[in-house]
Amino acid sequence: MKKRFNPKTSQKIAFTILLLSALVTIIPVVVIIIVVIKNGISAISWEFLTSMPKNGMRAGGIFPAIVGTFYLTIGATIFSLPLGVLAAIYLSEYAKENRFTRILNLGIVNLAGVPSIVYGLFGLSLFVIYMKLGVSILSGCLTLAIMELPSIITATKTALNSVPKQFREVSLSLGATKWQTIRYAVLPYALPGIITGTVLSNARKTGETAPILFTVAAFYLPRLPSSVFDQTMALPYHLYVISTQIPGIEKNITYGTALVLIIFTLSLNLVGIIIRTRLRKQKKW
Amino acid sequence: MVNNTKITVKNFNAWFDENQVVKSLNMEVFSNEILGIIGPANSGKTTFLRTLNRLNDIEDKFRMDGEIFLDNQNVYKDIDVNLLRKRIGVIFALPISLPMSIYDNISFGPRRHGIKKGLDEIVENSLKSAYLWDEVKDRLNESALNLSGGQQQRLCIARTLAVEPEVILFDEPCSGLDPISTAKVEDAMDKLKQKYTIILVTNNVKQAARVSDRTAFFLMGELVEIDTTEKIFTVPSDKRTENYVSGRFG
Ligand SMILES: Nc1ncnc2c1ncn2[C@@H]1O[C@H](COP(=O)(O)OP(=O)(O)O)[C@@H](O)[C@H]1O
Ligand SMILES: [Mg+2]
Numbered sequence: 001m002k003k004r005f006n007p008k009t010s011q012k013i014a015f016t017i018l019l020l021s022a023l024v025t026i027i028p029v030v031v032i033i034i035v036v037i038k039n040g041i042s043a044i045s046w047e048f049l050t051s052m053p054k055n056g057m058r059a060g061g062i063f064p065a066i067v068g069t070f071y072l073t074i075g076a077t078i079f080s081l082p083l084g085v086l087a088a089i090y091l092s093e094y095a096k097e098n099r100f101t102r103i104l105n106l107g108i109v110n111l112a113g114v115p116s117i118v119y120g121l122f123g124l125s126l127f128v129i130y131m132k133l134g135v136s137i138l139s140g141c142l143t144l145a146i147m148e149l150p151s152i153i154t155a156t157k158t159a160l161n162s163v164p165k166q167f168r169e170v171s172l173s174l175g176a177t178k179w180q181t182i183r184y185a186v187l188p189y190a191l192p193g194i195i196t197g198t199v200l201s202n203a204r205k206t207g208e209t210a211p212i213l214f215t216v217a218a219f220y221l222p223r224l225p226s227s228v229f230d231q232t233m234a235l236p237y238h239l240y241v242i243s244t245q246i247p248g249i250e251k252n253i254t255y256g257t258a259l260v261l262i263i264f265t266l267s268l269n270l271v272g273i274i275i276r277t278r279l280r281k282q283k284k285w
Numbered sequence: 286m287v288n289n290t291k292i293t294v295k296n297f298n299a300w301f302d303e304n305q306v307v308k309s310l311n312m313e314v315f316s317n318e319i320l321g322i323i324g325p326a327n328s329g330k331t332t333f334l335r336t337l338n339r340l341n342d343i344e345d346k347f348r349m350d351g352e353i354f355l356d357n358q359n360v361y362k363d364i365d366v367n368l369l370r371k372r373i374g375v376i377f378a379l380p381i382s383l384p385m386s387i388y389d390n391i392s393f394g395p396r397r398h399g400i401k402k403g404l405d406e407i408v409e410n411s412l413k414s415a416y417l418w419d420e421v422k423d424r425l426n427e428s429a430l431n432l433s434g435g436q437q438q439r440l441c442i443a444r445t446l447a448v449e450p451e452v453i454l455f456d457e458p459c460s461g462l463d464p465i466s467t468a469k470v471e472d473a474m475d476k477l478k479q480k481y482t483i484i485l486v487t488n489n490v491k492q493a494a495r496v497s498d499r500t501a502f503f504l505m506g507e508l509v510e511i512d513t514t515e516k517i518f519t520v521p522s523d524k525r526t527e528n529y530v531s532g533r534f535g
Binding site: 097164166167168169170171172173174175176177180184185189 | 338340343345367368369370371372374375377379381383384393394397398441444445448
């Protein structure tokens with residue numbers, strides 16, 4: 001048999017290709033962040049972050065959009081986390097393997113693949129129109145929550161499965177019921193995975209424009225929302241508006257807004273990662 | 286000595302999928318005895334133990350027929366499964382401490398059964414019965430994972446005792462332990478016999494000879510022989526038993 005390369009050479013080639021692939025994947029991220037920072041940093045000031053937009057959004061700050069996005073993130077999680085976790089517990093701990101659960105699981109997988117604009121239209125027809133919640137924070141949160149469900153369910157199922165089977169056996173063999181076993185011997189140890197999974201995926205979804213477009217986002221509302229039935233401005237939609245609908249706006253305002261949005265999502269990610277590393281260190285089994 | 290029957294097994298068969306792992310088993314376990322079960326790996330010893338307190342219920346592939354009685358109650362029909370598992374405790378080969386404090390490990394069972402008062406006392410008594418109290422009394426709130434293997438195994442015993450079982454199943458409880466820890470666990474078992482009925486599956490023939498009153502020999506899913514330990518180790522009636530206990534097996 002004839003060797004084409006000696007092992008050392010092919011090892012080097014493989015290493016180089018792998019390294020280049022890794023570099024290529026991070027280049028866009030780095031470039032985006034650099035461009036956004038370079039063009040936007042001059043807009044960032046205490047005033048920009050904490051005051052109302054003025055002069056048809058060409059001046060002033062983006063405070064209501066920041067607050068709106070914050071409310072939407074929290075509000076959506078309030079709905080999606082409990083629902084997703086309970087559904088995942090049912091699916092992975094209680095449901096028998098049969099046609100019904102296969103359909104359910106298939107549905108969840110497909111839910112994850114639905115384009116976000118479709119969620120937006122769904123939210124519009126169900127929450128805004130049919131349930132008469134109007135274009136409101138509530139409708140927006142519910143729409144985002146549904147969009148967040150598949151990843152929360154998947155994260156929870158993975159986290160539940162990674163708890164050693166022996167913990168369940170110990171608990172059951174002491175006479176604990178199945179629910180007690182889940183509640184006291186499984187969930188506490190799945191929680192880190194559930195929380196990080198949720199934070200990471202929700203951070204991403206909060207940056208989406210489509211789901212909030214018809215359900216909550218206000219084009220221009222220079223005040224803070226007064227109730228869950230109120231509309232609100234939100235960072236992703238505001239960014240879309242000022243970069244397409246407002247002629248003659250200063251470039252650094254647009255990029256400054258983008259920078260705030262990126263920092264918002266990245267810091268949520270960071271929180272998720274910190275929680276995960278902390279809890280991983282504690283976990284010893 | 287009058288032998289009160291604690292557990293009766295009638296015509297018990299068990300399968301994992303198509304693989305029959307226990308074959309028409311008939312036997313009795315007496316109150317307050319230590320019944321040793323010996324036999325080579327994959328003889329169905331663990332499967333048998335895990336059926337007694339219905340832990341195999343959680344295995345999808347598991348299937349069984351026949352009947353098992355605890356004090357004349359059919360464990361699959363007459364007793365609530367959670368109550369059954371409280372009455373029949375099990376100690377696994379590898380000590381599994383839950384990742385929580387020593388105190389919380391011991392009180393895990395009682396708490397699930399609704400006990401809120403007197404937990405301190407339960408924890409202390411259980412640890413004393415498992416011969417662990419003196420070693421851990423000053424650090425009950427430390428994580429159980431910091432204990433040595435032998436200590437963790439005694440912690441598991443204490444945790445089982447805390448729910449006041451009637452029968453305790455030991456599945457090769459010393460297989461991962463050094464001789465000194467093994468001796469401590471054996472001591473604990475010997476004392477426990479006065480209050481509890483014990484079934485001890487062991488891969489160590491000498492351990493069965495040391496601690497059990499009667500011994501059963503399992504081979505490839507069948508009960509070859511069950512008799513007093515003395516007889517099994519001196520004049521077994523089956524040639525295969527003799528070969529196994531004398532180490533001339535295979
Ligand atoms: N959860 C399981 N799934 C499938 N087969 C199993 C399972 N547990 C045990 N078995 C099979 O059952 C047989 C008996 O195993 P076991 O009861 O553990 O024997 P022992 O404890 O005597 O070594 C083995 O062939 C083993 O492979
Ligand atoms: Mg075994």
